[in-house]
Amino acid sequence: MANYDVIVIGSGPGGYVCAIRCAQLGLKTAVVEGRDTLGGTCLNVGCIPSKALLHASHMLHEAEHNFAAMGLKGKAPSVDWKQMQSYKSDTIETNTKGIEFLFKKNKIDWLKGWGSIPAAGQVKVGDEVHSSKNIIIASGSVPSALPGIEVDQKIVVDSTGALELPKIPKKLVVIGAGVIGLELGSVYARLGAEVEVVEFLDVITPGMDAEVQRTFQKLLTKQGISFTLGAAVQGVEVKGNKAKVTYKSRKDDSETTIDADTVLVATGRKPFTDGLGLEALGVEMSDRGQIKTNANYATNVAGIYAIGDAIEGPMLAHKAEDEGMAVAEGLAGQHPHVNYNVIPGVIYTHPEVASVGETEESLKEQGRSYKAGKFSFMGNGRAKANFAADGFVKILADAQTDRILGAHIIGPMAGDLLHEICVAMEFGAAAEDLARTCHAHPTYSEAVREAALACGDGAIHA
Template structure:
């Protein structure tokens, strides 16, 4: 029987980052993973492979629409789908092998197999029981589907199946207008598929700043995506390798049918805790199935902690990473902390969409006095030169103190630009602090400075 200071269950971004930080802090550490490769959903069938396909399909889009404008003449590239999938698989392999190298470098034992927790302080994998002073559950999440919709990963697919389709469909129906549905819908639209997105709510990307969401939908429609909002999917029937999606419009209860070669179910994810034995242990759960934790990620059972998608909060890899580092520091006797008010969100379409902090809707609901600074990328020289002028930067600041409360960006490199504002918010900066910081020219980041200037006396280039 092996014994450790800490055993982490799950090797996704939360789990492997937690393991590395534990090892760095001098704790004898092991990680349990049943997949053949480390990295969890994110590296194997999520964030990383989807970004590979987003990148390659965006390059195709640039070749088809913008190369000739720049004097790049020649035959438009054709799509070799098998080669594109092979490129995606190479990206996965490079990243997962990298995590395996980090485990060895930090002397972290990989216990291969699926874990259960027969008792506090014990982790069972196969027939072996391993002892640990502390256990961290980082088991991640799984696809959540709808009643009447059965996923077969061939015709009716989750994000996993959408990353390895046998061929590019002529028509794809996407159920759900959230991050996953819009990213993968964009991929297949660029590759030539007809894509229709069906969403239950009356707006895409629930929870996003409403102005950004409207601009985002308008931009995606210009790119060819179709939308049916306010529609409740009733069923998906598969026959002769085709699918029929039946849905009802909420406004009048009328029923409609949409034919498709592939249906992507992108209705969210739920915590994956099956087989851990949490009920038998007495680990308390939240009403929606997340593991209940305190401010230090401790569960109701002493010595058992949980992080990432398995607990409440946004299901984001970087949120899990921060929690992994935080709980490792707690276990090492330090003061682990995560600032949940400064966790960015990004959608990796083109243009990208990024946000941090409060939306205008939240500030209005809270009765918070605020001011808005906006700047369009059409006023940014670099963006115009790169055919990337769609979108804007929007900064929300306290009306009296000028302290930044939130920011929302739709435009080029939004997922990178948002972090300047994250750092500012971590230090309690005012919009004026950003506005008075010199930004290199010509860069996309100048749009952030201009938005900050717009919170004061006004932007320069608008």
């Protein structure tokens, strides 16, 4: 048994960042993790491995479609799926070992095993009970399942199984047109699979800017991904090495069955709090299975806190990281703040899609007057040179004050371009502030400046 100032349950982005910040601020810290490696879902079976496959498959796409036009002649590369999986595994190992190094550097104890909380101030790992002044739950989330559909991780897979298929399927049916489904669908479409996305709603990427949704679907369709929208999946039947997906049209109630080699169930994620003993402790939970917390991430049980996917809010690694730092700084007597109006979201397809803040739809619902400045990457010299001219940058600003309220980018490096707008929003900047800031030429970032200019007298290259 050991005594700590803080024990963090879970070593994902929220947990490990929280632990490091606690240690930096002088708190004796331990982390409970049952996996053989640190990093949680994100580093092991989520963000990092999926980005490795997205990168590799994009390189294949470039070789097949753009190399010849640039004067790079030769036979198109073939896909060695086993080697690509090995590259993905090496990427995971490099990152998880990096977290292990950071734990040693910051003198954080790794309590190996699955944890539970038998009482406030106590964490049980295996047969040992450790005491701690503060317990922070950063247990993350797991894929949501559809009722009546069994995920066997062979024919019917979730996001974890989709990362390690034994071979590239001829036909992949993706249930759900959200971030995970479209990213993994893009991977397999580039690798030669026929990909069909079945979505309950009438739009893809629910909650995003409507213009981005339409443009994104059009570009993905051009890349060979087909979409069936407004379709309620009724069931998945597995026979041998094949599956049949049955859905009903929400328009006319007609029923359709499609064949697939692999079915990816990508219908979102849910908080993972199993085995922690929260019910016995009397920790308040929401109807959606989230841990209820106050503005300081404290639960209703003294000394127990929660962050990340286990609580309310978008299930994003960087949101969990910010909360992890905030709760650590609060325990150390500081006064942290997380600005939930400036939490970016990114889809790592090609082109990338990135957004922050308000959408046109949300502003109209609020009855708030705004102006939209938009600039197409077709007017950006760097994008045209790099065969990356699809998409646009849109900046939304208050009609009276010109203060930036949101931004939406679909195009090359959208996830990176978004962050100068995030910084501007954090400082309460106006669109004119961005418009008057010199941007290097030729860069993709000039499109951001042009969109800011379009909020005023007009873009130069439009």
